[in-house]
Amino acid sequence: MHNIGVIFRRELMSYFSTPLAYVFIVIFLALCGAFTFYIGGFFARGQADLEAFFYFHPWLYLFLIPAVAMRLWAEERKTGTIELLMTLPVTVGQAVVGKYLTAWFFIFIALGLTFPIWITVNYLGNPDNGVIFASYFGSLLMAGAFLAIGSCISGATKNQVIAFIMAAAVSFLFLMSGLDLVVDFFRGWLPGVLVDAIASMSFLNHFIAITKGVIDLRDLVFFGSLIVLSLFINVMLIDLKKAE
Amino acid sequence: MQKLIAIEGLTKRFGPLTAVSDVSLTVGRGDVVGFLGPNGAGKSTAMRMVAGFIAPTAGRSLVCGYDVGDFPILAKQCIGYLPEGAPLYGDMTVEKFLDFIAQARGLTGSEKKQKLVTAIEKLEIGDVLAQHVETLSKGFKRRVGLAQAIIHDPQVLILDEPTDGLDPNQKHRVRNLIHDMAANKAIIISTHILEEVEAVCNRAAIINKGRLIFDDTPGALLKSSSSGSKTLEDVFRELTSDHEG
Numbered sequence: 114m115h116n117i118g119v120i121f122r123r124e125l126m127s128y129f130s131t132p133l134a135y136v137f138i139v140i141f142l143a144l145c146g147a148f149t150f151y152i153g154g155f156f157a158r159g160q161a162d163l164e165a166f167f168y169f170h171p172w173l174y175l176f177l178i179p180a181v182a183m184r185l186w187a188e189e190r191k192t193g194t195i196e197l198l199m200t201l202p203v204t205v206g207q208a209v210v211g212k213y214l215t216a217w218f219f220i221f222i223a224l225g226l227t228f229p230i231w232i233t234v235n236y237l238g239n240p241d242n243g244v245i246f247a248s249y250f251g252s253l254l255m256a257g258a259f260l261a262i263g264s265c266i267s268g269a270t271k272n273q274v275i276a277f278i279m280a281a282a283v284s285f286l287f288l289m290s291g292l293d294l295v296v297d298f299f300r301g302w303l304p305g306v307l308v309d310a311i312a313s314m315s316f317l318n319h320f321i322a323i324t325k326g327v328i329d330l331r332d333l334v335f336f337g338s339l340i341v342l343s344l345f346i347n348v349m350l351i352d353l354k355k356a357e
Numbered sequence: 358m359q360k361l362i363a364i365e366g367l368t369k370r371f372g373p374l375t376a377v378s379d380v381s382l383t384v385g386r387g388d389v390v391g392f393l394g395p396n397g398a399g400k401s402t403a404m405r406m407v408a409g410f411i412a413p414t415a416g417r418s419l420v421c422g423y424d425v426g427d428f429p430i431l432a433k434q435c436i437g438y439l440p441e442g443a444p445l446y447g448d449m450t451v452e453k454f455l456d457f458i459a460q461a462r463g464l465t466g467s468e469k470k471q472k473l474v475t476a477i478e479k480l481e482i483g484d485v486l487a488q489h490v491e492t493l494s495k496g497f498k499r500r501v502g503l504a505q506a507i508i509h510d511p512q513v514l515i516l517d518e519p520t521d522g523l524d525p526n527q528k529h530r531v532r533n534l535i536h537d538m539a540a541n542k543a544i545i546i547s548t549h550i551l552e553e554v555e556a557v558c559n560r561a562a563i564i565n566k567g568r569l570i571f572d573d574t575p576g577a578l579l580k581s582s583s584s585g586s587k588t589l590e591d592v593f594r595e596l597t598s599d600h601e602g
Contacts, residue, residue, distance in 0.1 A: 119460040127448050130489075193444030197505070200408045200440070201461045202433040356411040 116203045120211030121218075128219055137181065141223045144173055149230065161238025166230055167248045167324050171288055171317055174259045179280035181219065182263020183273045185212050186351065190271035195355055205355075209348050213264050220256045224249065244326035251323030254336045255316055259284050261343035268350040271357075284316075291315025360385050361435075361513050361543035362407065366416035369402050376402040378567035379416065384543040384560075386512075389535060391558035391575070392547040395597050399567040400547040401441045401517055407545070408438040408515050420513050434463070437511035439519055443502030447491030451482060451501055454490055455508060462509040472508055479534055480504040495522035503531065507538070514544040520553060532557045551589040561589075565597045 128134040145166065149155045153165025189195035198208055234240045263280035270276050289295050291312050299308050312318075319332045362384040369377040377399040384390050394400050405411045407418045409425045409432055418425045421435040446454055455476065459469045477483050480500040485493060490501060499522050506514060519535070520528045535544060535557050548554065554561050554575050561578045563571040571578060575589065582592045 115463070116461065119457065122460075123446070123449070123453075123457045126453060127446065130448050192447065193440065193442060194446055196405070196410050196440040197444055197446075200410050200433055200436070200438045201458070202430045202463070203461055204430065356405065 116207040117211040117214065120203065120208055121215050124212055124215035125218070128215070133184075134219065137177065137219075138223045138226060141173065141177055142226060144177075145169070145227055145230075148173070161234055161240040163230065163234055163240065163245050163248060164324070166227070167252060170252045171255065171320055174256055175284055175288060176281055178220070178256060178259035179263045179277045179284060181216050182260050182280055183267050183276035185216060185264045186268040186347075187271050187273045187276045190355070190357075191273070195351075199351075199355055205348050205351050209264070209268075209344055209351060213261065213344060213347075216260050216264070217253075217257050220260065221253060224253055224256070241326065244324070247326045247328050248324040250328065251320050251332070254323070254333070255320045258287075258316065258336045258339045258343075261340040261347070262287070265343040265347040265350065268347045269354065287314055288316045291318040360419075361421055362545065363419040364403075364407060364416070365418070367403060367406055367413050367418060368415040369399075369406060369411070370414045375567050377406070377413075377564075380564065380567075380569045381416075382562060382569065382572060384513075384545060386543055387540055388560055389539045389544045389546065389558045390560045390562050391554035392545055392562050392564065393549075393551070393554065393593065394547075394564040396549075398564045398597075400564055403564065404438075404515050404517050404545065404547060405440075408436055408440075409433050410440070434509075435512045437506035437509065437514045439502050439506045439516040441517040443499050445490045445498060445501055445505075448489065450487055450489055451493070452486040454501065455504060458505040459508050464509060472510065475510075476504040476508045479507065481530070496524060496527050499523055500527070500531075503534075512542055514538070514542055514546075516544070516546045518548060519546055520548065520550065528553075551593055555589060563593065563596055570596060 148169035149166040155165045266280045267276040296312050360383045364382040367380045392400050406413045409429045420432040423432040425432040561575045
């Protein structure tokens with residue numbers, strides 16, 4: 114725990130000592146607002162809920178989270194600091210988890226800064242705050258899953274642009290896997306069980322389920338196990354490829 | 358003499374290329390081993406294996422009695438390591454960076470404070486503490502890299518080209534520093550500068566094409582010449598250019 118804490122603090126410092134954190138937060142908030150009010154039609158809907166707000170989160174995360182995740186390991190490898198880090202008395206697991214948790218906490222801050230919209234909707238009407246809380250929770254959980262995939266891919270390359278594109282592409286597959294676009298492609302030649310399995314990987318479906326206000330154990334297990342699995346692969350990749 | 362570093366048959370292959378081949382070496386307390394060799398001879402690879410950054414293909418290294426492969430954390434705790442090129446976190450200030458290293462080394466409270474002060478004094482980097490690492494000159498970067506390596510007063514120091522990029526005065530100071538620390542540590546330094554070996558090392562180990570071809574005192578290195586060469590440089594050239602891998 115001590116080591117994870119040490120890495121967490123160093124990473125967090127590095128987010129806020131460069132423009133990265135500020136640029137990310139401003140863009141995230143601006144896009145959230147723009148989507149909610151213009152495309153989501155927050156006012157026109159005339160309903161006291163935040164569906165128009167949460168609806169766009171998966172799509173924002175699709176390219177914003179890989180942008181946060183791409184530097185996690187690719188940068189360490191590019192600058193050679195990975196050699197410094199990995200020769201400290203710190204395990205690979207502690208380093209992976211420490212870096213991951215920092216990035217997740219950072220997303221948590223960005224997401225938390227959207228609170229004015231929650232105040233707005235409470236001022237305008239009487240929304241179901243339980244549903245809103247569940248949606249925030251689901252959004253954070255989904256962000257964590259995107260982030261774990263991004264971190265894992267970042268560990269496989271020293272090129273941040275490749276890390277970004279690959280993470281966005283893999284995230285896209287996970288996001289869309291419940292939709293006909295992806296499912297139809299597999300339906301013709303894969304057994305039904307596998308098609309169902311692929312369809313059940315959909316971030317979108319799991320996220321939408323949570324935004325209905327029902328935090329189902331299955332959705333938690335899905336995101337949780339995806340995060341754990343990705344980080345596990347992340348650790349193995351770093352172990353195998355750290356010196357390349 | 359206590360063997361703080363014991364390298365046994367260390368071998369590293371990258372695909373068809375054998376970077377380090379069956380290197381064995383022991384370093385005791387008080388020893389300063391100068392690791393010499395042409396570029397690409399396998400010096401850095403060997404040091405990386407001892408420091409626990411990469412795993413050997415065969416063989417093993419023991420540091421402070423711990424097998425680096427089996428007990429990496431225990432071994433790393435007693436190593437201070439300066440990687441090749443002295444990579445540092447550029448977006449941190451020198452002070453924050455050294456503080457991070459000290460924390461990761463498990464130092465806390467007044468002990469941490471005192472050891473930070475000592476390392477900063479030894480490397481004379483007190484004036485740049487508030488600067489971001491990426492804005493430092495090459496010489497300062499190298500000294501910050503050295504400071505992070507010695508911060509926890511480790512028993513074993515592995516320094517990959519510690520004086521690279523330093524001006525003559527700084528080189529002189531770093532050599533003095535290594536000399537002063539030598540008494541109760543086992544130190545391996547790699548270098549291209551042969552005078553450095555004469556100045557600070559009591560042993561010279563020459564590695565060529567992955568193999569250890571010489572391991573004795575610098576004086577013995579001079580005498581080993583078959584053609585009566587007068588300088589270390591001549592002997593080095595003689596050994597590394599003709600030697601059949």
